[in-house]
Every structure is written in structure tokens, then in C-alpha cells.
Amino acid sequence: MSFKEKGLLVVLSGPSGVGKGTVCKALRKRGTDLQYSISATTRKPREGEIDGVHYFFKTRDQFQQMIDQDKLLEWAEYVGNCYGTPVDYVRDTINAGKDVILEIEVQGALQIKQRFPEACFIFLAPPNLRELKNRIMGRGTETAALIESRMTVAKSEMELMQNYNYVVENDQVDKACDRIEAIVRAEHCRVDRLIEKYKHLEGDDGQ
Ligand code: 5GP
Secondary structure, rough: OOOOOOOOEEEEEOHHHHHOOHHHHHHHHHHOOOOOOEEEEEEOOOOOEEEOOOOEEEEEEHHHHHOOOOOOEEEEEEEOEEEOOOOHHHHHHHHOOOEEEEEEOOHHHHHHHOOOOEEEEEEEOOHHHHHHHHHHOOOOOOOHHHHHHHHHHHHHHHHHHHHHEEEEEOOOOOHHHHHHHHHHHHOOHHHHHHHHHHHHHHOOOOO
């Protein structure tokens, strides 16, 4: 039987406002060979967001149904809304040998670590907290109270970095993307991923 390498599950996470969405978008634009999972959320669509493209927008009841039917790989409540990763897409894509990237907040990332420890956990870090606040404010869509609440969450989220395999500073989006691409390439060379392949080559000396 020939060796078929499974795809990698890359979990890109980090504090609110650090630029996870921007970095993911930039990776997409570069044509980096990653598949992007679409999350379910109970949040209302922002202007320009399309159902089934940016998120699957759900009511609370619909979201609860997904939880009850075990359709989510992870889910978390974040600033009053629920967000979750549909499990089927992730499982099918990885089994087809393609790499999947999830752009999620830290509670969800911790759940994946429990259920899927072999995933590659990348913590996207801000250069500093002032910069983070500027970015949260700069989005321009949030009220003062929401900004404060996001900052409080962000500070505690920074402490979760220790649970990750890699930390990538988002000083410049392009540099952050370079680092993520390098990490994914290195992960594909890990002995624990490939050792089976070379076992299959035993007895085949190429003659
Ligand atoms: P936003 O409302 O700005 O689109 O997203 C808020 C937060 O939810 C971001 O930190 C984003 O990464 C996170 N998020 C988006 N989708 C998911 C998901 O499927 N699961 C979890 N745990 N977080 C998500």
C-alpha cells in the first residue's frame, strides 16, 4: 500500500485585533497552498459580508443544533457571539491530503489542542499592546465599551501563547506570511509525519 500523507491542520490564533484576518487574507492573495475553513457564527453580518463566503451566519438555535449534532470541531463564545468550525470540511480536506488553516480565537484553539494535538498551532502576536489597541480602534466599527472589553480579553489571551508551537510576530503582514509559509513547509518535513513513507520503501533499493 502506498503512503499517502494527510493534510496538515494549521491553527492560526492570537489576541483580538492582532490581524489574524488580515494575515489570512494576505496568504490567500499570495496563493499559498492552504484551504480556508468557513466558520459558523451567530454574529450579524458586517457590511459586505456574504453568507457562505465570510461566515455561515446562524441563529442561536441553529448554532445550538450544530453543537448538539456534534458538527463543530470547536466552538467558543466571544464578546457575546458564538463562533465555531464545521468539522466535516476539516476532516474531509485533511483526509484528501490538503492543508487547512483555521483563523480562530484562543479558546477554540485550546479545544483543538485537546482533540487534535498533532495540529500545528501558530500564535500571531502583536509587536506590543499599544499597537494592538490602535488596531482594534482603527477598525472603526466598534464602540468604546466594546474596544475596552476586547482589550481586556486580548491581555489575558496573550498569556495563552505557551500552549502553541510557534509564535509569529505580526510586525508587517508580508513578513508574517513569509514566516507562516516557512513553518508549514517545515511541518511537512517532520519525521513523525513522514517516517511511515520511508518504512514503505524498505526492501526497495531502487534497482
Ligand atoms: P469577527 O467577529 O471579528 O469576525 O471575529 C471575532 C473573533 O472570532 C476573531 O478572533 C476570529 O478569529 C474568531 N473566530 C472566527 N471564526 C471562529 C471559529 O470558527 N471558532 C473560534 N473559536 N473563533 C473564531
